[in-house]
Amino acid sequence: MTSWRRQGEGGWPWLAAGSVALSLLALLALLVLLGSRGLAHFWPAPVEVVTLESGERFAGQRVRQERIAGDPQVDVLYRTGNRDLDGSYWRWVGAGAIDTRRYPDDLLVLEREHWGEFLGRLVALRAAGDAVPLPAASDEAWHVLRERLTRVEALREQRRQLSEDVIAPLARRLAALRSSEALDPARQQTLTEQWEAARQRLDALDTALARDALILESVDGQRLEQPLAGVLAAWRPNAMSWVDRLLHWGRGVGRFLSEGPRAGSLEGGVWPAIFGTVMMVLLMSLIVTPFGVLAAVYLNEVARQGPLIRLVRIAVRNLAGVPSIVYGVFGLGVFVYGIGGQLDSWFFSERLPSPTFGTGGLLWASLTLALLTLPVVIVATEEGLARIPDQQREGALALGATRYEMLRRVVLPMAVPAMLTGVILAVARAAGEVAPLMLVGVARLAPQLPLDGEFPFLHLDSKFMHLGYHIYNIGFQGGDVERALPLVYASALLLVVVIVVLNLTAIFLRHHLRARHRAPER
Template identity: 45%
Template sequence: MREWFKKGEHWIWMSSAMVALSVVLVFGLFSMITYKGLVHFWPHEVYEYQLQNGKEIESVVGELRDSKMKEVSAGEGQAPQEVPQLLIKVGNRDLYGIDFRWLSSDELVSDEPKIAQDAVVIERYEYGNVYGWYQSLKVAGDTFSGSDVQAALAKQVAEGKRLHDEIKSIEKGDIGLINYKIEQLRLEEKRLQAEGDWTDAKAQLMKDERAALDEQFREYQAQTQELYQLQKTLGELTMSVSGGQTLNVPVKNIVEYWQPNEMSFADKLGFFFHGIKRFLTEDPREANTEGGIFPAMIGTITMVLIMTILVTPMGVIAAVYMREYAKDGPVLRMVRISINNLAGVPSIVFGIFGLGFFVYILGGSIDELFYGYALPSPTFGTPGLLWASLTMALLTLPVVIVSTEEGLSRIPRALREGGLALGATKIEVISKIVLPMALPAIMTGLILAVARAAGEVAPLMLVGVVKLAPELPVDAIAPFVHLDRKFMHLGFHIYDVGFQSPNVEASQPLVYATSLLLVLIIVGLNLGAISIRNRLREKYKALDN
């Protein structure tokens, strides 16, 4: 054993064990997030629980979402006992005021819950889910009951979805474009007046343009009003719920409906993938506790891509200067120490710097120089996509600089001297020989930068991220990428849903689902960068020989 320790083999075994443990923990965490995130989209069975409420029997209908053990007192002089507690999603928030309810097993009449036969789950745009049974459907004076309800309801819900999508398209697309053009006309008018270039001809021209836009606005508004009136004719569904109560659900408020206890495995699988699709393509609802995360996903990807475009030239230029041009000395050593220390600065400090320098100083100066006519309403002097991307670029800059400089140091000196001996200038040697061979190291720095920037939350809260953004930072309106707009971010969405939500139980599955999506986006961006890096390594593999 003494000889074994002298050889240092115990360090090898300890290192291997720690690496194996880290891999197990990472995959275990990812597996937990994956399971709890994806199970949210699977149609859960609906049970009916019987509770002993005094002399009466109370019926509770809903989905079993969680369970835990709770200690309860067993009486004087006796040790407390652990009793199972069940978390049931009962829905019907407009009736009960809550979505979830904890049930104690000692209150149940029977330990085995009963499957609620023919129970229907209805997802609404407001007030959460409805759990109950079909009673009747009233449509334009006609009443459907019994087996006719489901066929008539399917037709009405499909029409309701079509009307909802058409209204959303007009309001966010056509009317949104008109509002944008009207705002641009207002700003252009203020600019011309501020510059003293305002004439009667231009005033008349803008008046005509505004009149045309107002006319289009009234036309689209009339179309939406007509569609809203059509929504009211879709009918009303009457449901019987637990406790003998009835609940009227307007068809226009129905998003989806299903009968999980009657679905086959193939039906559940199709519903599962349909739920994932809706989660990725829809906007959030009900204080972000329901609906999708499409705006947050677009905002995260856009911010990371812009950050990558900004940090790459800054990091590469700084590394090239320090490695190829700067003379070694105390100043350069101090700069390198500062860069290494910058990597350890808390991220919130970068957020404060971004708010103070980028937003208030730089953005305010831009507004005064180029957008003075729009003041006091700020254009760039307010948090937005550009400042968030720049702040993240500064946050990840040390990683890119260190990685690039490390790659440059590995380039043999003979290659530089050979290029100079052939008559190339120093800049040609760097751009044609040195930088291409250092690209794998640059890509390594970008991989680390992307992984860090996509997961940061604290600095983004100060420089552009909001709970709910009315407009996407990327759309079909020129210039297509709007750097001055606020945006949503998956990391902040997780924080907001998990810690600021008024309905914690309802938001918990969305936290795991959003976390899984954020991890997958980071992995996808990293895999793309890794594949590019591997191709570059193959191209310049002579460097390693």
Template identity: 45%
Template sequence: GIELSGFDKEHLERFLIKTGNREYVDLDFRWVLETDIKSNTTPAAIAVFERSKNGNFYGYVENVIKDGQVITENKTAVLEELVERAVELNDQALDLQNGDIGHINYQLERLRLKEKSYLLDDALTDERVAELAQDRADLRAEYGELEKQLFALRKQAQRDQVTVKDMRGEIVTLPLYQVLDFWFPNDMGFVAKLGHYFVQLGKFVADDPREANTEGGVFPAIFGTVFMVMLMAVIVTPFGVVAAIYLHEYASKNAVTKMIRIAVINLAGVPSIVYGVFGLGFFVYVLGGSLDQLFYPEASPSPVFGTPGVMWSALTLAILTLPVVIVSTEEGLSRIPSTVRHGSLALGATQAETLWRIIVPMASPAIMTGLILAVARAAGEVAPL
């Protein structure tokens, strides 16, 4: 806490200042009282380095080291060029690691599962052992070549550095392969700051998160939310509409139907966490685990379907929003005058023709209302990271 007994003011203003340089300073943020600030300066030469780990670094650029040589002229332009080069090399290395190398790892895993499947079926003959060994040797040879390319790209990315003077007055060497971008905020005009704002906004929307979701972008969360809600809408709409049509048009008006309607209304008020626990227990552990035992015994104990996934999440959201669609659709059906049904039947139409050509089109606004409400609730409940 802060002792305020020695101050004359009734209210004191304090500022939360980001100091950065977290590997050299204890706190990334610190509180500073207004009375402790002696002067405000905005040095134009101070730079902000956005890094892939350890957060931002603040300091004055001292030297730019390119392939072991110190650059003395046009340091900012050379530094910008070297940062772009390092970012491009890191992207190439990441694409190689997640693309070709990841594909080979997937093929090796498939071979392992294939061999285990032969063992479980007691069908692992000498010919199959030799075939699997040859395929595995070919993949490992290809993996070795790609690994050399990956190490070469990383070595090239680690070639350059920049030396920076931090707030302690000490010189710190930053490897450029960890630097994503840099800028001089105090040297920017209004237009430059506005452009930088939109660039950072684009990164926030389009990039992947870093540093345990404390930095980087939110693209996976946005994509996961949209995809999961769309999948939920595809699942819940036909089931909800068909259930509402059956309850209103076909089901007998008896105690069972009344209890079903009461249950549907009550389900709309169940907390979302209850649906989440049900989805985890039933879809993931029961249904997914049963599918693994039936179709993927060779993958045990690693789960295939018996693990949280977007399909199980969408099904859970569909159950969560099903009462909303049913209630909204049934209310729309109840608002259609009975004379419309009787007139259609009197003209010779069957009940099915009356339903699909007259009743459902007239109830489509209520169906869309239920779908919109379901999407709104589902979008507020999901948090895919």
């Protein structure tokens, strides 16, 4: 500090280092919060059988406990499930009203397609109309249930593949053939026969799925018959070892990353949202990069410097501060209703009034965000061009290169790191934007990906899901805040990870090109 004071620097180095440290600590705290709250959702919590002083019993998984200010009693929140039996999914209980807590090994948790989770015991298994009583606490019942669940999972996967890979494409081809002016009866007959055969196979799979059912019982004695086709997973948390719990947690995280949402986005995974976010950012980057680079090259290398160019630079920098919702309104009016509506009238008139490009979709969302991030790319690229020494340009021209060759072989390669810096900033901003996407193409639920095996493979007119809008949807539009909260944390952590991965890819590429062309350090 004494040497810094002698040099006139004072305590500014310490202040700068402390600011960086605080920023890193804040970022680390954010990641720890998101990770601990989000990833803990997939850990199999033990199931308690709670007996109250009144004699009432219920099974539940402890979530948290709270103390209201001024009230000495501690209230405990349990996730009880069994909504189809009790009408509620959560239960608050005063800690003082609890008599005993037990953790029986035979209690199981069922993850179901409808009504959420079930907590209780297995009484019997029914196959082809015959009930087979099995002791609820026996390992034999548990092994039989797991075997039948494996069978159901295989049948469910066959049904999904048949529906998505065969029936859905045949339905689209039939619809396109019927809407075309030149109707081919022979082709239509062939497609109809194929569709009917696929439907028969689908009906056979549905019959096989409906074969098994479970007879379940809650701890308070209520019984329920649950079709096994509606059971997605089953586990006994109280009987699981740490290795089993860790494997269950890994499977839960994997399903969260690979499956689509269900039950109003309060269950299932976020794979369509991940795909939609990454695809939109990649399309946006492919659109904005050439336009931003060309604009920066013109402003810095081609245009004659003067008041008009200075005015253009001021306008570009001001555009970077325009609220994003304004770009969303512009995209809705110009891209969706203007250009999209005109494309429908030119090329898809037979489908009107059902719009094809005259509604929100992946293309218009990418164009809107490209327009939103265009000033960022222009400013970053122009600053990189301004840092290239004039001796580089003069040396190339002195060796006989034309102005075009000087730009293409000397200036632009040295400015590539600056271009990628602009792309990194654009990706960081675009990946988290939600407001403009609500107007130009994002959907609350779009389980079908805009990518398939039919030409043109990537359907730019399709609606898509986005991680940012998914977080907003489940956090503020869902009906069950307690169920949505862990998914909000997990989705937010995933959004941060996606942005970091995209940015790190561009950063590594920028470092490689900077070392290759020996561009000046920023």
